Amino acid sequence: MYIKILLLTVYLSFFTSFLPSYADFKNLIPNPSLEEDKDMDGLPDFWEMEGGVKWEKKGCYGKRSVSIFGKGVLRCKIEGIKPNKYYLLSFFVKRDGFRDGEYPYMKIFDQKFYLNELFSFGGWVKLSWLLKSENEGVTDFFLINPGMTHKLWFDCISLIEFSIRPISPLGGKAINGDLVNFMWEIPRTDHILDIEIEVSRDEGFKRKRIIRIASPKGNYCQIKGLNKGKWYWRIGVFKNRKRIFMSKIQTFTVLNESTKPLLKPINKVDTINLNNFFPIGIYGARIEAFSELKEAGFNSVQCYSRDLDTIEKFIKNAKRYGLKALICIPKEAWERDVSSFFSRVRDLESILAWYLEDEPEGRGVAPSYIWRLRDYIFKMDSRHPTALVIVRSKKAWDYGPAVDILMIDTYPIPMMPLTWLSESIDEARRAVFYEKPIWAVVQAFDWSKSRLYGRNPTYEEERCLTYLSIVHGASGIFYYTFKSKNYYIKDYPKHWLDIKRIVKELNKVYPLLLAKDALDISISSNNKSIHHLTKFVDKGLISKYGKGIIKEGYYLIAVNADPISVVAEFRTNCFSKARVLFEERDIIIKDGKFTDYFGPYCVHIYSLI
Incomplete structure (x- = not known):
C-alpha cells in the first residue's frame, strides 16, 4: 500500500511543477469539525439540532460528527458574510443506504439546494459549491433530512470567502532578465477555475497580454518577452466564463530588453475522433460478442475493465472487427511506468476515447482530479480524447471543463418522463458552451434487476429516446447495457431485436447523424x-x-x-x-x-x- 501511495504521489506531481499554495483562508463556519463542547451541554457549540439529530462519537476525520435519522435539522448562524461575494462551501456527508428519490437538502444565503448528486452510500463523500452571497452580513445555514428512509452523517464543514492573493512580483520588484515568474495563493478547491494573468504597460490595462491557465495546473506561471520598463499585473478568476474575483493591481520593473517570446503549446486533442464520426455504441460489450455487435450495426464498444492486458486485448479485437473502443486508464498506471503501453496504442484508430470516470458526482470525485487525469492522458496520448459520464446534468458545469467529451446517462423508464434525458443534454450543452461533444447514454436495460421496480424500454420508447437525444444535439449514442453484473440483454430476445432494429435504422440515416x-x-x-x-x-x-x-x-x-x-x-x-x-x-x-x-x-x- 505504501508503494502504491508513493507512486500515486509521484504521478500527481507529474501534472504540474508547482502545486497550489493554500494560505490561511478563514473558515467562517463556527466549530466546523463539530467537536467543541466548551459549555459541556452534550451538544456541539454554535449548532442547533431539531428532530432526529444525534451527536456521534465518530467522525470523518476527527472524533465527532452529527447524524440525522428521519426528519431533522442541523443549523448554525454564520457571521462575517460580505455582500455579493463568492464563497466556497464544502462538507463531508455519508448515507447508510439509498432509496430512489430520497435526498437531503441544505439552505444558505436564502437559497435551497437539493443534494441529489448523493446517490452513493456507505462511505464519506465530499460535496462542494461555489456560491454567491447577497446582501446579508449574517446567514443561517441548514442541513436537512426531510424524512428519508436512511440515516445521514455530516462533518468537516467549511465556508471560505473566495479570493486570490498575488505573491510575486510585488511592489515594483526589479526583474533581471526577461523571464518573469508569477505566483499567487488561492483557497483549496475541487472546482476547475480559469485563472487569467493580465500584464500591461499602462495602469488602465488598455493594452494587455493575457495568460490563461486552469486552477488545477497550480499557482505559478512564467512570461517571457516583456520589454524593459515598468509593468502592471493582476489576476482574474473565472468559473464557467463568469468572473468571480479580480485581484488588486501589482507592479514590477523589467531591467533588460526582451528576447524572443516563449511560445506555449496549445493543449488540444486531435479532432479525428470528434468531428467525422458518430458513435453508435453499447456499454458492457464482451469481446466474444464483437462479431455480433458489428453485424448489428454498432461501431463502438465500451469496456469497464482496468486491467492492462484485458484493455490491450479489447483494443486489438475492436480493431479486428472494425469497432472503436471506449476504454479506461489501466490500473497499472497507478503502480508502475506504463509509458510503453501508451506508446503502443496512441496511434491506434480503434481507440474512440479514454473513459476517465463513471458518474463521479455520486462518489465525490473532484472535478480538479479529473482535470489532472486528463492532463496526464494528454501527455501520454494527445491523439485520443477523454470522456466521462454524469447522471446529474447540473454537474456538467463542474465536470465539463475537465474532459473533451461529456456523456449523459439519465435512465427515465419507468419512473420519469423521457424528456429527462433531452433536458439533461440541453443543460450539458449549455455548460460546455456548445463547444464540446455531448454523447447520450440511452437506457436499454431493466431497473428491476437492481431495484424494486423497472422494466425494459419498449421499442417505441427506445427509438424515441434515441432520436430525442439527436434532436437535442447529442453527437453520439451509446446504449446501456449489453452485459453487467445483474443484466444480460440477450436474456430478453425481443428487447435485443428492438435495439438492433434501431441501430440498423441509425446506420441507414448515418449521413444525417453527421449533418x-x-x-x-x-x-x-x-x-x-x-x-x-x-x-x-x-x-x-x-x-x-x-x-x-x-x-x-x-x-x-x-x-x-x-x-x-x-x-x-x-x-x-x-x-x-x-x-x-x-x-x-x-x-x-x-x-x-x-x-x-x-x-x-x-x-x-x-x-x-
Whole structure:
C-alpha cells in the first residue's frame, strides 16, 4: 500500500511543477469539525439540532460528527458574510443506504439546494459549491433530512470567502532578465477555475497580454518577452466564463530588453475522433460478442475493465472487427511506468476515447482530479480524447471543463418522463458552451434487476429516446447495457431485436447523424410535445456515406416525447412536399404548412423537397 501511495504521489506531481499554495483562508463556519463542547451541554457549540439529530462519537476525520435519522435539522448562524461575494462551501456527508428519490437538502444565503448528486452510500463523500452571497452580513445555514428512509452523517464543514492573493512580483520588484515568474495563493478547491494573468504597460490595462491557465495546473506561471520598463499585473478568476474575483493591481520593473517570446503549446486533442464520426455504441460489450455487435450495426464498444492486458486485448479485437473502443486508464498506471503501453496504442484508430470516470458526482470525485487525469492522458496520448459520464446534468458545469467529451446517462423508464434525458443534454450543452461533444447514454436495460421496480424500454420508447437525444444535439449514442453484473440483454430476445432494429435504422440515416443543423431554414410546430430539428446533408457527406436512403438536401426529424397521440402542424415556406422516410408516404405542403399524426413516442423523419 505504501508503494502504491508513493507512486500515486509521484504521478500527481507529474501534472504540474508547482502545486497550489493554500494560505490561511478563514473558515467562517463556527466549530466546523463539530467537536467543541466548551459549555459541556452534550451538544456541539454554535449548532442547533431539531428532530432526529444525534451527536456521534465518530467522525470523518476527527472524533465527532452529527447524524440525522428521519426528519431533522442541523443549523448554525454564520457571521462575517460580505455582500455579493463568492464563497466556497464544502462538507463531508455519508448515507447508510439509498432509496430512489430520497435526498437531503441544505439552505444558505436564502437559497435551497437539493443534494441529489448523493446517490452513493456507505462511505464519506465530499460535496462542494461555489456560491454567491447577497446582501446579508449574517446567514443561517441548514442541513436537512426531510424524512428519508436512511440515516445521514455530516462533518468537516467549511465556508471560505473566495479570493486570490498575488505573491510575486510585488511592489515594483526589479526583474533581471526577461523571464518573469508569477505566483499567487488561492483557497483549496475541487472546482476547475480559469485563472487569467493580465500584464500591461499602462495602469488602465488598455493594452494587455493575457495568460490563461486552469486552477488545477497550480499557482505559478512564467512570461517571457516583456520589454524593459515598468509593468502592471493582476489576476482574474473565472468559473464557467463568469468572473468571480479580480485581484488588486501589482507592479514590477523589467531591467533588460526582451528576447524572443516563449511560445506555449496549445493543449488540444486531435479532432479525428470528434468531428467525422458518430458513435453508435453499447456499454458492457464482451469481446466474444464483437462479431455480433458489428453485424448489428454498432461501431463502438465500451469496456469497464482496468486491467492492462484485458484493455490491450479489447483494443486489438475492436480493431479486428472494425469497432472503436471506449476504454479506461489501466490500473497499472497507478503502480508502475506504463509509458510503453501508451506508446503502443496512441496511434491506434480503434481507440474512440479514454473513459476517465463513471458518474463521479455520486462518489465525490473532484472535478480538479479529473482535470489532472486528463492532463496526464494528454501527455501520454494527445491523439485520443477523454470522456466521462454524469447522471446529474447540473454537474456538467463542474465536470465539463475537465474532459473533451461529456456523456449523459439519465435512465427515465419507468419512473420519469423521457424528456429527462433531452433536458439533461440541453443543460450539458449549455455548460460546455456548445463547444464540446455531448454523447447520450440511452437506457436499454431493466431497473428491476437492481431495484424494486423497472422494466425494459419498449421499442417505441427506445427509438424515441434515441432520436430525442439527436434532436437535442447529442453527437453520439451509446446504449446501456449489453452485459453487467445483474443484466444480460440477450436474456430478453425481443428487447435485443428492438435495439438492433434501431441501430440498423441509425446506420441507414448515418449521413444525417453527421449533418450540420440547418440554421438557414425556419420550421415551427404548434405542439409542445413535438421536439424537432432540421438538418442539411451536403455533397461531402453523401460522397463518403451516401449509399443508403439519405440524399443531399434538407431533413426534418420530429419526435413525440409524450405517451399520448398528437396531431402536429409544421410551418415552413421553403418546401412543397415532405417525404416520410421508412413509411413510403408523401405529405403535400400547402400554404406553407403541413400536418401529421404522431402515435405515443412516435418519430418521423421527413425529406423536405
